[in-house]
Amino acid sequence: DTEVTQTPKHLVMGMTNKKSLKCEQHMGHRAMYWYKQKAKKPPELMFVYSYEKLSINESVPSRFSPECPNSSLLNLHLHALQPEDSALYLCASSQGGSDTQYFGPGTRLTVL
């Protein structure tokens, strides 16, 4: 089973709202990732968690706050977003390092 699940599928929020995106995997993977993808562009890495610890932050604005409560779960907390943050947010997981990353279906975020 190579399934990564993400909720919600779609999210519309105002610039003053606080919301969270959720990602879950049950493959026993030790690394989890958040990517942001704008239309017609490749995914851009935001954060990497390895063994539940943040290992990479690609200079993402603080209005995005990741959290890894356990090895199967990854959250992305959103606060005071801007309209330009509207995008498809993808979660991925792997065994870490050079292992294959498996992606979830994504959350389509619209910021009004």
Added chain:
Amino acid sequence: AQSVTQPDIHITVSEGASLELRCNYSYGATPYLFWYVQSPGQGLQLLLKYFSGDTLVQGIKGFEAEFKRSQSSFNLRKPSVHWSDAAEYFCACLGSSNTGKLIFGQGTTLQVKP
């Protein structure tokens, strides 16, 4: 710096025709290479990967890719395209620092004509 180039932004082929999507990489050592496919509004699905060994790798949905070190290429092929293959295709390479950072090409949009 490492990079992945997909020279073709958009490709149109007729259903039943053969397909080749090009990918070139820039990397000093043997790269870990991947092809992913993305349907509109969906996540990325792994088609195939190359880590080492046999340079011709088979993937899902009838796709294959060939790693050519001399040409720094990892082109994706399919002998007969189906209408359901219309999607965005991304070639990717894992970065050298073993951090798991994927470096993507810009993607190739495949359109299939009936």
